[in-house]
Amino acid sequence: MPKQYAMIIDLNRCVGCHACAIACRAEWDVPVPNQRNWVKRLGPAQTSKGLSYTYYPGLCNHCKDPACVKVCPADVRSMTFTDKETGKTVTQEVAATWKDPFTGAVLIDKNHCIGCGMCVEACPYGARYLNEKLEKADKCTFCVERLEKGLEPACVQTCLAKARIFGDMNDSNSEVAQYIKKGAKGITSAAVNIGPNVYYYGKERDIELLFNKCAPQKMPQASVGERRNLLARMIKGVLPIA
């Protein structure tokens, strides 16, 4: 079975230190105030299961059905993906962002990205941003570039609490699969259920607060005005547009 990379956030271990967010910023040169990786502090607040003071360490969910991929207006090209382990290849039509068929990571080709920001708008989790300097979309890659060098994701490496566990959820022996089996959940709501692959584990009260405060309640929609702006940006310098 192809891999699906996933991350567990164990809130029983997390102490909310924010190291993950900063390590990511350093690793990928993410400009303030943008973020690929964040920590929001929640509470202390009352829940139906008692008082909770917990955290929302967030990142791209590398969703099963990513809303960001399908809105990309860049030209479609044929791209051949190779499974690093088996050597098997698959060719797919993709725009500037796609979901890798062998790892499940949602990635961007920065050289092909036109910087329109459609994908940024489309993500219900706010996991993408537009790098204003480069005029390119950017997001968490699960550090696949580091994985290729035999390194852990930057946020996992720096986590003193070992609260971030990375692996292949399709491998039933993996620690992430074990966590999912014992109840780790992706953040979803009735309106937003696109198969997130970051899974949260913790006390009932902490999960309740996390979902109440952080689960997105609607899928974003781009307005017509927004689309016009995007278009104006794209063809800026090509045509004189008022």
Add this chain to the structure above:
Amino acid sequence: MAEITRRHFLQAAALAAASIPLSRAIKVYAEEKKPDFVPKGSFEDTQSIAGGVCEMCFWRCQLVGKVRNGRLVKLEGNPKSIDNGKAICARGNAGIMLAYDANRLKYPMKNIGERGNPKWQRISWEEALDECGKRLKAVLDKYGPQGISMFPHGASAKYPMDFFETVVGTPNISEASFFQCRGVRDQAYLTTYGHTCDENVDMANAKVIFLTGSHLGENIHVSHTMSYLKGLENGAKLIVIDPRFSAAASKADIWIPIRPGTDTALLLAIMNHLITKGLYDKAFVQANCTGFEEFKKACSLWPAKKAAKECDVPEAQIIKIAELLAQNAPNVAIHPGRFSSWYGNDFQRIRALACLTALLGAYKVPGGFTNPISPKTGSVKWKDAAEPDEKINMAEKWPFHPPGTPTDAIRNAGITGKPYPIKATVIWGQNIVQTIPNQAMTIEFLKKQDFVLCVDVMPTDVTMYADILLPEPTYLERYDVIKKGGKLSTNGPDKQYIAARMPIITPLHDVKDSIFITNEIAKRMGFERHIPVQNQEEYVNKILEPAGLSLEKLRAENGIHIEESTKKAYRNGNELEFETPSGKIELFSKELAEKGFAGAPAYTPPPKRPAGYAHLLFGRVPVHSFTRTQNNLWLHNEMPENALWINDKMAAKMGIKDGDRVKLVNQDGLTSATDTVVLVTPGIKTDAVFLPHGYGMRNPMLEIAKDKGMDDQSLCSANCVDPQTGTHGIRANFVRLVKDGKTISFPI
């Protein structure tokens, strides 16, 4: 769900610009922008430089730096470390932004304006050092060594501190880490056990972890937090005594929201229960403790019922805690705390913690209070050094004071001229405006000086009061401290390690290290013959020498030397020796009694809360080390201001909502200069508010930090000095809210 699809988008695009094919527009656009848009990871084209020792706080994690073309792009934990390993905290990760902070002190400056309202003029090092030498010498000649005071903090301040203490000969040295933080704790353990404690509780192997006020998680020291989490992972029960539902309380099995400042009564009641029910470790106490009878009597003053009322804690909870501790003894971690300067009755509270540890036999056992064995290193002493003259030492009024002189005594002498004038002050790495309670007095002290020298990496609120302001390299650009420690093992030999701080990058700007600065000042004051070392490397090598190490050897070992310990830190049996006057653990101290203090731990209630006011509690957030890190862009961005916690029931009665902006006014009528945002929460006692410490800096040179959040220290005007140690209690302050210019009292 109206989905945005690529097809929809193209339709919209076609409507908006029908005349050009979108694909062509994009193609042209892409061709125009050719640079590599793909960010390089820290592993690409970088060199790994080991040997860094962090100083974003003072835990000193061991680092490696990833450097690309001379620029530091990332800091990581040194994979060889047996202390922090590859992990570092948010502050550690953000150290890069200290090195590249645009507001760093970059060259020597002279204040041609006034103190507190400075005008800075760049001067040469030669001129700056001449001026320092001349003016310090003038004060020394006119007022004697006691006319100079020093406020040092951090590794680079050690060498100049030794110079001023043992060559110039002033006893008037006050470190915030002692007198406004943990000195009282160390002195209480020293008095009880004959040695200090640091935070050496073996939480990783504990069955119960007992915290009074320690908010681990909000207060982050990497290996310490790892040890705590290891303990929890292994099933340790966590008891947290705190008026606030802290990060630690949120993980606790038992959270006791105690009335602020009454902890000693609770501890005495726990110990009274252990004694009266025979639940303490009789064999250990018999073999190793002295003064049990007097101690027992002192504890009996606080039966659980009485303490329950005093502390606002159910009696049954007190008994439950005592029994949980007894059932799991001796493998219980009674945490000595870190920031301990609370209410000016702190020595007795920490003594109670030390005694509780002894009653449970939780000493040098897995899970207990166990100092790891650390390698021996040397020291650098100034030539022909001497201790300051006892006759000019003001500290003796507080017989159990930590090293140095209580800050309050120095400040009073500087203001009143009694018992003698203090006319020059050297402030090295410490922001005394935001560490010492009562800012108005500190400012008056500074304004009355003939000369103020500040040495630091960044501007702070106190550097506004300098006459000469000198820039140091950051911890990433210099040699100085030796970090050493030990790692306990329950099933094999202990390990120990030594690391030295070595530069990861070459210093930016026209900065000079503390060895150079101190030596040059010493020469200009006529003390050249006392100089012990010529440079940083020689200084560090001398300290390493007795361990058979050198910088060269450490570098060859990737920055850390690790070896097995020949002895175990855990005890073998019950017979122990202590370097106390009695040779035993002093449950009752004759020395204390002889000097007019309670010989056994005793509870003094904290100053009474005035009606309408709440206790002002403060503490840490994980992304800052006090004021030191406030201007760090990455850290600032994580928590741009310090939310004020207010109890939800109180807030409802006061008409305050979550997200409101308020100022605070304290019991002496002092109002905060800035406002901050309110966090309404059930997670704090009704009679208290909580404000994270370190925010609200005022120095205009801090372009990021200035006026962000609220300065808790500006509201700490009560001067509670602990009678045994001379340390400052800083929590005995009370506040009301100010919203839209209107003062709002707490309805209690």
